[in-house]
Amino acid sequence: MEVDAPGAGGGEVEAESVSIPTRADRNAVIEVYEDELPDNADEVLAVLTAELPPLSVWLKVAIFYHRQGKDAQFEKVLSTIAGPEGMDRRPEYATAPEKEKQAIQRSLAGHFTRLALATAVGDTGREEDLRKAALYWIEQARDREAGEDEMTWVVRGVMALVQAQGETADTLSDRVAAAERNFEYASDANAHSFPSILGVAAAAFAKGDWSRAFTQYARAIKVNPLCSAAVRVGLGLCLFHLEHIDAARAAFKRALEMEPTNIDALAALAVLERGYPEDPVREGDDAETKAAKRTAQRRRTADYLRRAFELSANNAIVLNHIALQRFAQWHPVEGGAVKVTQGSKTVRAVGASFSLSDHFKPGDPIAIGRRICTLDPEFPVVPSSLQLSAPFTGASAEGVAVQRRKYDEPLPMLEQARKATTNRRVLAESHYLEGRCHHAMGDFPAAHENYGKALEYDAAFVLPQFGIAQTYLQQRDDARAAAAFERVLTREPNCREAMKALGVIYARTGQQDKALQHLKHACEVYPDDAEAWIDRGQLLQAMGSAKQMKGALKAYSRAAKLLESRRERLPRELWCNIAALYHRTGRLDKAETCYERALVQAANEEGKGGGADAAARVMYNAKCVTITYNLARLCEEQGRAGRARELYVGIVSEHPSYVDCYLRLGCMARDAGRLREAARWFQRPIDALRDAGLSAEACVLLGNLHVAAGELDKARDVFSILLESRSxxxxxxxxxxxxxxxxxxxxxxxxxxxxxxxxxxxxxxxxxxxxxxxxxxxxxxxxxxxxxxxxxxxxxxxxxxxxxxxxxxxxxxxxx
Missing domain, CATH: 1.25.40 (Serine Threonine Protein Phosphatase 5, Tetratricopeptide repeat)
Incomplete structure (x- = not known):
């Protein structure tokens, strides 16, 4: 601090300052520079108390401390002049302008409001004390002659929003409505009041009325074009929720132009870039262009988050988004390479020293080259190979690099985010993301716990509700899973995955009408979802009436067309279901074609595709033998007994325990009058499977055959054996x-x-x-x-x- 006469010469001012006139010599002032303020305000307060400068000087000194982040000193300065021994008791301030007194009181009200907003969740006692302090000072600032003025209503509205932050869903709407009323009262007092317009926008945003919030943010900008970048961020968030993505991006970028250090704008742009890239991949792009665009998208997202993190390494929103980025990040598997075959589900390790089971488990995602796939959750991963949930669609290759995800990496960052915030929605998002991490790692109890905590903080948050439903499915608790998915649909009536999941659950629990209702709705809302059409077809097929089988065939055919339009191979299961429906409805030629296509697809999946004899190479494999059996039955119905016999014999040659083939061979011989041959076929499963479990149907057929031939002793022996095995x-x-x-x-x-x-x-x-x-x-x-x-x-x-x-x-x- 320096004492100068007014107008005394000096060098260029390097920092903002305030002049404190001295009482002893009104021509002298004490110059206080912002960057020279002591850490403790006591020294400055001693000067202010001794010299009693205008109230505007007190406020300016307090603002200096606030700009330095020293809120305790800010409060100390203003509380000294506004307190019991302050301006209302000092005769020197008896004639001070009322507006200056109100400015100090409102600054204190705003200070306590900010502290209330930052109070730890659950610390309701401290939040209530701070709220009362804020309301006390706004009451002191009220214009006694004019009654309730606009700023009184504004601060009351802000305090109502503060209270709303800690409310449950049941009382949240009441608090927000109260805030909105106060802001509207302020607007009635002054239709062009920037704070009141902004308050109405904030209240509308809090209750999810994006259209009204957008209108009010836009109005606020019109009233005050030089307003802070935060208003543009609010405008952009409304546009995002209204699905005006390009306009939202423009608003966030404008906010960054105005304030390059605005963390909320950077975080919002990162979110937009992740889900709605500025330069999206388009249908006509070639593979190289698509890869370049995706790489640029990842870089832009990472850059926004890096800049935000550098500005504030403890910002909970930024930490959550970085954690999400790390959740989805791919990590190369060192020293690992695989061999893949187009159309096959099997992936084989290259090199004896590389063990796939050290890095992957069933159900994990895996990046093979540039292809992202998922491992079959029902198929064990062994050191030398793993099984994909769907056939590999890329080109066949050997020595392809693989990548994996590390779901434990985001956990420390999410914990740090929760320590850095009191905002319930941000806390809910953090717990939801941690639930996803545990879910992906297979720790379903921890996932369930974190999803539950997310809902405690934000009961309207749909994603953790969906996660809880999935954990109930893992526990095979269909009733609770269905209830959770129904709650998802209450808030998101067109949630695709919830509808499909409910269709499967209700079908499994015998509630077929409910199942069909959900799957029908899913197909109507998402007509291009092949999986929904397949689920619907399977349900109709299981219901079994002629009309329902016709509907199942239409559903499967729609799914097949969708997959073919995307140049995806149809899974053999789909071909089998279509074939079975044609078979049951007597359209045998079409059924035969579909059975054969199922075998060809099976050959592709097992890496044995190609050539006219692809089906023959797999038809007796364990996974294909049922298809071959159905094809043999079809040949019987077509009168092609020789081909049917050839297929049955081929099956039992590879699978001696396939009893139905022996029975069909026996029945064919019996119907042709070759009774001795029939008896030999019926006898085979009786002899072969006596230790593993007698074939009752074989015994019945053989016994009846002996009866028809008049061989009663042999018939008695066969039925006696059957009775001994089944009392x-x-x-x-x-x-x-x-x-x-x-x-x-x-x-x-x-x-x-x-x-x-x-x-x-x-x-x-x-x-x-x-x-x-x-x-x-x-x-x-x-x-x-x-x-x-x-x-x-x-x-x-x-x-x-x-x-x-x-x-x-x-x-x-x-x-x-």
Missing amino acids: DDPYAEVALGNIALLRFSSGKEAARAEELLQEALKRFKDVLDKHPRNIYAANGVGVLYALHNKPSHALEVFTAGGGGGGAGGAPVGAQP
């Missing part, structure tokens, strides 16, 4: 009873006639004891009564048995 098998028991009756009727065992009748009666009654409504056992008892010349009893049994309607067995000789 309660009404079919085998009734068949043995019927065989006893046939032996009795043949007349060849007259000496054992009564014994055979008693055996038959016992077997029929044993079945009826356990299965009273078995009409075949009842029929056998009725026959025995008739043989014993008891027609009334027989009629009674036939009537009762015929009305039972139950069927646990079948008459000997019945064809399957």
